[in-house]
Amino acid sequence: MLQVITFWILASVTVLSAFFVVAARNPVRSVLWLILAFFSAAGLFVLLGAEFLAMLLIVVYVGAVAVLFLFVVMMLDVDFTELKQGFLSYLPFGALVSIVLATELIIVGNAWTEANVVAPAGASATPEGVSNVEALGMLLYDDYAYFFQAAGLVLLVAMIGAIVLTLRHKPHIKRQNIAEQVGRDRKTAVTMQDVKSGEGLGE
Amino acid sequence: METMDPISFWNLPVSVEWTLVALAQILAFMIVLLISLAFLLLMDRKVWASVQMRKGPNVVGAFGLLQSFADFLKFVFKEIVVPAGADRTLFLIAPLITFVLAFIGWAVVPVAPGWVIADLNVGILYLFAISSLGVYGIIIGGWASNSKYPFLGALRSAAQMVSYEVSIGFIIVTVLLFAGSMNLSVIVEQQAGGFWNWNMLALHTLPVPMFLVMIPMTAIFFISALAETNRPPFDLPEAESELVAGYQVEYSSTPYLLFMIGEYLNIVLMCAMTTILFFGGWHAPFEFLSFLPPFFWFAAKVIFFFFMFAMVKALVPRYRYDQLMRLGWKIFLPTSLGAVVLVGAYVAYSGAAS
Secondary structure, rough: OOOHHHHHHHHHHHHHHHHHHHHHOOOHHHHHHHHHHHHHHOOOOOOOOOOHHHEEEEEEEEHHHHHHHHHHHOOOOOHHHHOOOHHHHHHHHHHHHHHHHHHHHHHHHHHHHHHOHHHHHOOOOOOOOOOHHHHHHHHHHOOOHHHHHHHHHHHHHHHHHHHHHOOOOOOOOOOOOOOHHOOOHHHHHHHOOOHHHHHHOOO | OOOOOOOOOOEEEEHHHHHHHHHHHHHHHHHHHHHHHHHHHHHHHHHHHOOOOOOOOOOOOOHOHHHHHHHHHHHHOOOOOOOOOOOOOHHHHHHHHHHHHHHHHHHHHHOOOOOOOOOOOOOHHHHHHHHHHHHOOOHHHHHOOOHHHHHHHHHHHHHHHHHHHHHHHHHHHHHHHHOOOOOHHHHOOOOOOOOOOOOOOOOOHHHOOOHHHHHHHHHHHHHHHHHHHHOOOOOOOHHHHHHHHHOOOOOOOOHHHHHHHHHHHHHHHHHEEEEHHHHOOOOOEEEEEEOOHHHHHHHHHHHHHHHHHHHHHHHHHOOOOOHHHHHHHHHHHHHHHHHHHHHHHHHHHHHHOO
């Protein structure tokens, strides 16, 4: 009973905050609503018994990704009231997409129950007698180790690509070489000059 | 969540007994935390004063012992000023976020055997998640102030905290590999038996010299904790010589007080994390000293690390922002990543993993 109540509270908060992500006037507030949506989704994971996934969702999405979102959105200087002028003209297309998504979800849900996967067993997060983290670890590092490695490689390639695309060596920028700076001593740093009065160094 | 029988005269689907006990535990923990925080704050100020050869607060109460309470009253009775053009709701929510997050992190901290509000299986991840959320109070507060210095402070703090979380995460993984569990009580239990078993030294791994890895990891964790809590020498989000007071410029009265309490609670939480992860939590350094209660040892270690935090603030000059980023990404990240590989190799090949 309590679980059902908790589920409905968390689920409705998720859906409501997801709605406000789109509806909020201010983009910063949109991101904050998104964070609330992530949070209640993490709560749903806990309810399923997948507490490790819930923590990961918070660490990765709320703790890092959404911070960067917020970082970027806060620095944007766009007139959003103007940008939202033609907002309603996207309504038919948006409705179409959401209808397609809803249909797919319903079909999948029906197929799932049809295949006699009873909900509790099908939805159980971990096998018997194994903790959450162990179950995930066995899946990722034992059963699907090669796929995991491949996914890591794909991410590595993407990261290197992003760095290569944005890296510019600007020749005129002064850079700090810490080792050189620390390695300076009196001999290399100071030179004694004899300056004749009234002439300067001639530079 | 143990007893869920629908009971009692209210006929609620919750156990009233469990709720009351949990509430009482939480309330007691919070009160103890707040009162000890008042004296830790005083200690902080006394330490800086001693370093600078001043006396520090010494007027309110004997030796200034009641100074924090006087400050508390002063803050509470002041007027709350919300700047014009500020986002009113977010402006007032931001300090609350910092304050609440600082408290809920403590829910999983075991201060003595069995003395913990929620003994989560993923306790350390929970702590990591909560400490990574701490950035929101600052960034929202800085943005909602609708002012330039707070905004710059907020941006700095966002970049800084995200950067140092990465190395903190890897260092936590090294400890997890030794303990084989994410439960904080298990991590502490695994370091029982004397200071040579603490993760800082990890001498139980001899003849494999893992202390060569773990001592630097302890130091890096401590430095990253300074950066994560915006403490000097990494207090760039509130660097007074550049940004006046950073994200706190527009705050006054109780909202400012909430920010300050939250910040200090986070610092104490980081001290507690250092204690639990590397210094054996509630265990005495020698077996024959364990006639003192476990809570004493835990508190003593936390206070010691708080003293270290205060000394760092008193002694070390502030970093420049590019130096801070360089330290985080180019030095700490590769070092801690390498440490994860080394510890992982040790655990895999020594048969320490069950």
